[in-house]
Amino acid sequence: MLEQLKQQVYAANMALPAHGLVTYTWGNVSGIDRKRGAVVIKPSGVPYAQLQPADMVVVDLAGNVLEGRFRPSSDTPTHLELYRCYLQLGGIVHTHSTHATAWAQAGRAIPALGTTHADYFAGDIPCTRGLTAAEVMGDYELETGRVIVETLDENEPLHTPGVVVYQHGPFSWGRSPDEAVHNAVVLEEVAKMAWISCGINPDLRHLDAHLMEKHFSRKHGPNAYYGQQ
Amino acid sequence: MLEQLKQQVYAANMALPAHGLVTYTWGNVSGIDRKRGAVVIKPSGVPYAQLQPADMVVVDLAGNVLEGRFRPSSDTPTHLELYRCYLQLGGIVHTHSTHATAWAQAGRAIPALGTTHADYFAGDIPCTRGLTAAEVMGDYELETGRVIVETLDENEPLHTPGVVVYQHGPFSWGRSPDEAVHNAVVLEEVAKMAWISCGINPDLRHLDAHLMEKHFSRKHGPNAYYGQQ
Amino acid sequence: MLEQLKQQVYAANMALPAHGLVTYTWGNVSGIDRKRGAVVIKPSGVPYAQLQPADMVVVDLAGNVLEGRFRPSSDTPTHLELYRCYLQLGGIVHTHSTHATAWAQAGRAIPALGTTHADYFAGDIPCTRGLTAAEVMGDYELETGRVIVETLDENEPLHTPGVVVYQHGPFSWGRSPDEAVHNAVVLEEVAKMAWISCGINPDLRHLDAHLMEKHFSRKHGPNAYYGQQ
């Protein structure tokens, strides 16, 4: 079942090491078929070099395995919570990419400092609060999804297509698995740039509001004029 | 038309990812045929992996598309403004290369700290002022070109073959598309070196004036003796 | 003798440059056959590009060469001390990987700041004390092993599968040569992340205790649920 989506999710997973975002098995991509309510996700702990499209695991939105000989990623409950809350999402990515994770460990939102950031994110990339001991000892991966939703609050998730989870690492998403990977690459790159900028000028100010609005709307607004349509 | 220039501009565009200067479609190169008043530039938002020489777009200096099935880069008005003001330019590059962009985000000129810098730039690499809200909301890409011209002021552009645009990123140029790419590579490398040098020694002083003059003139002056002619 | 272990140790050694952990000959991996009391280790100073499985040297736990036309790594006495003290070790790695070595030179433990770290190390990655002049001038490589054991103190070595030796560099280990290399890769990556995190937020706090416990036990505890078994 879902052969095309499995192929897409497989290709998106393989794009993570190709973009230098993962070491060993530290990342996963999922995609969803909304009509069937079925999510395709990477199996847990299988090395990328051995991964095949047929290894992708299919689960329903409650987490029941529908198909697959492997166990799904241990982060599956986080993905499912986001799919349940945000119907506009088609793909989700989790990595431990170096610079984004460094911001997560620092407990700081990645500030919007330039147009590179504003082309994709309509504001800072938030850092979640820390989970409580009860949340961590309870249904940890589900609580991770919940704290992401709590952090996004009233924000449109496609305008804030990623966050860093406190002391953990980045999650990103998009309308498809491919777009979610694209946003993971952007998140890592703007995390690196922001680190360097803050080192050069510790008194750094945020991106001017009119530049933020211009760049984000140039690509994402109703009058977008970047690209070919 | 302009098949040779299209081939040059195509090759120069492909050199950007080869030198690690662009992620996805975050960069563009143009070249000009001064006799015909025609500028060849990368199409907007087309992935490098799919780009072909025939995809290059030809526009006149007023921005009218003369040939091409794609829309030209959204940064075309910036390129055109520079070609109109500086008749000595043959090629222009824009990227979001990591370290140069970090200086742009920091709102700081890249200081001339060594001979690597002085071999190409006859002084600091300036950072433009921020655009006003009116400029950003108006003809944004044209205003970006204007603020670069304002920043260069009385400087010979071939002696300051690049700037960083405040909170945005680097533009560079040269007598040809190839030379513009070369200067983009240099700009990124000296931006990285300057970041590290300032971290090692926060009280860093500028390059001695005689070293600056010696190195720049050794390569670019009337008595240049570097290289084979 | 020990052809299979030689092949494993050879492959583990070749994985070091493949993962970017070594420059020239600055690293070595060993593995042990506990039944025979025989340790297989890289020869000293032989370039990786020329290395063959048959070049691996076999020594006993007292350091006597049992087989091999080359001299064993000069770090052999360090490896042997660790094998003698910790019967649970099957493989050991030493490198001068950039960021781990930078922490060793800084004389600082690598603080546990995030879940990437906690997935492999049950606490900070300790930095040994400096060796005394007498220890350095005496049986230096043996003393290096002893100070690692002194540093681990009461810790289970498989829960702290690596340390940085003061002003020297990292050692890591595992149940097999492969696992020791895996831990060397992790050690380098968390060293890099910790450096960046501390730069972003100098007032950084340690990873919350419940996150540390959760992530370490998720992979290593009796109820581990990461991966496929």
Place this chain on the structure above:
Amino acid sequence: MLEQLKQQVYAANMALPAHGLVTYTWGNVSGIDRKRGAVVIKPSGVPYAQLQPADMVVVDLAGNVLEGRFRPSSDTPTHLELYRCYLQLGGIVHTHSTHATAWAQAGRAIPALGTTHADYFAGDIPCTRGLTAAEVMGDYELETGRVIVETLDENEPLHTPGVVVYQHGPFSWGRSPDEAVHNAVVLEEVAKMAWISCGINPDLRHLDAHLMEKHFSRKHGPNAYYGQQ
């Protein structure tokens, strides 16, 4: 003439981009045949991708071109001064490698902080004083050689096989062109490590004297026991 040395010097030059030490033509290697008093060096400004062994230029110790269709590197007078002063040198390298150049720009010696450094350099890697305006405006490249000699002072050059020239970049050397490249790679790597170490711990102390002595003599002393002889 000197076909074997040309081949060695060619291969050593090609090793610079292979090790990531040069951008474009920013580096050069030479080698000397002491019997003939002839130095083989890279031609000036020729791209590495086009370089052939036959392109190497042969000069005598006074700088007269003995053979070659190209002009020798503009840095040739620096190399010759070092060959004239230090008869033990067989090869010399100059690069603008990123981290070593950053220390040169910072005007700081690269401090000996660990055993990686001590395995090759018997102390700090010195930074020369700045050249005076008269020196720069005079015989600049010769004066660069002279200030390196002045900086080494009483040090044995094979025990300090490299320096950084103030606001310029690194020079290194060895008994052969290959060894000079090896030392250039080491210089860049220890420069990177030292930068990171100083960022982690600004109150960093120098490597303990006994570790310095032990590691340097382990590889270079009369009782060296590293490697295979």
